[in-house]
Amino acid sequence: MIKKIGPEPYKIKMVEPLKQTTKSERKKLIAKAGYNIFNLCSEDIYIDLLTDSGTSAMSQFQWAALMQGDETYAGSRSFFRLKETVTSITGYPYVLPTHQGRGAENILTKMLIKPGTFIPGNMHFDSTRAHLQLKGGFPLDLVVDQGLKPEADHPFKGNINLGKLENVLKEHGRKKVPFVLMTVTCNSNGGQPVSMENIRSAAGLCRRYQVPLFFDAARFAENCYFIKEREPGYKERELIDITREMFSYGDGCMMSSKKDGLVNIGGFMAFKDDSLYQQACQLSIVYEGFPTYGGMAGRDLEALSVGLQEVLDVSYLRFRIEQVAYLADRLQEEGVPIVKPPGGHAVYIDGKKFAPHIPQSQFPAQVLVVELYIEAGIRAIELGTSAFTEKDPDTGELIYPELDLVRLAIPRRVYTNTHIDVVAESILDIYRNRDQLRGLKIVYEAQVLRHFTCRFEFME
Ligand SMILES: Cc1ncc(COP(=O)(O)O)c(C=O)c1O
Known part of the structure; x- marks a missing residue:
């Protein structure tokens, strides 16, 4: 059962406008970015869940x-x-x-x-x-x-x-x-x-x-x-x-x-x-x-x-932790596979279980990251196959990480509960139609930390 989320323990004094793009615009933007969310401009993003680091709103x-x-x-x-x-x-x-x-x-x-x-x-x-x-x-x-x-x-x-x-x-x-x-x-x-x-x-x-x-x-x-x-x-x-x-x-x-x-x-x-x-x-x-x-x-x-x-104000912390847990509950209620229980700052989705028809070599978690941007302008990050795959130094064989995760990191005091609902609903929409998701292949990669700069294309 979804635990009811408490109301925000603050009100808004200053606003930062968010640009709303259309789905067809986002399709073009993400293609231009080589299907890598690090290449997107922040103003083309509606809800940015790339990281909780350095993204807090000050009082x-x-x-x-x-x-x-x-x-x-x-x-x-x-x-x-x-x-x-x-x-x-x-x-x-x-x-x-x-x-x-x-x-x-x-x-x-x-x-x-x-x-x-x-x-x-x-x-x-x-x-x-x-x-x-x-x-x-x-x-x-x-x-x-x-x-x-x-x-x-x-x-x-x-x-x-x-x-x-x-x-x-x-x-x-x-x-x-x-x-x-x-x-x-x-x-x-x-x-x-x-x-x-x-x-x-x-x-x-x-x-x-x-x-x-x-x-x-x-x-x-x-x-x-x-x-x-x-x-x-x-x-x-x-x-x-x-x-x-x-x-x-x-x-x-x-x-x-x-x-x-x-x-x-x-x-x-x-x-x-x-x-x-x-x-x-x-x-x-x-x-x-x-x-x-x-x-x-x-x-x-x-x-x-x-x-x-x-940060030690208990009403702030309760709201913060409950907001993250609420997102996790909404996803779990319809069976979206997540890391349990959710932690303090993020919800993680298991890409391999989300789209089991996509082999790990075709980056299932990254596919979800790309779809989430196309669907709703939400930026998440893949922490899995593109980030952590290693090469055997002797044979050159690829060694895939056990987990292929999508991280939805929630910035502190930035997004309202309505934004969190938009995130949940967008992921659920993708999940309901997950059979239609197609894998990705890498067409450019750097020698080190490839996930920051690599470029992808959809599989045929
Ligand atoms: C647990 C932990 N330690 C250290 C760091 C590094 O901090 P900074 O990004 O400020 O250099 C991070 C950043 O995400 C972190 O999560």
């Missing part, structure tokens, strides 16, 4: 805060305001802004990783993984088995497998494991949350083996909301208390503030320990900027400080 308080930005190079007042907010949320006294999440990743990995070391985590995000590998480290994704099964309906599919974590810590010890990274929520398997119990136990293991624990906190507020909703003992607790408890188990965090910071750009790192912070400051000066701005404008530090407080 009147954030826009007002921008005007108070102190753009001084060193000692900016805006920095101290942000520091106070971050410390009040995380409990970590040492705060360093960065231009975005990957700036923080670069600094942390440069500080702590020696070639040949292992970095366990629940599941590392792509850019984190790349930084770990660039420094010679081996990322280890130790998410629980249920986390890798789209149909496994488990409340905390982002949990780390504690047995596997202990084995890695026991086998390699603190000399070979510079830190453990817990990503909350776990983006790489669909924004799935990690339970407090799992975090506490992982922290216990880290303490026993004297290995620091860090959080990738891009979606910390959504994770804490899931803990409040789903974990026994947390229902009556204030979100800020849950958040503080969660961070108390770690030694620090890095954050892309383009998600739960409710801003369009930015990031930060925060530490319990002064010596790690001092090392990070040295690298910040080289790579990001002086430690009181770290690549961000003073005004953006102000907006972030306000966003980090607003």
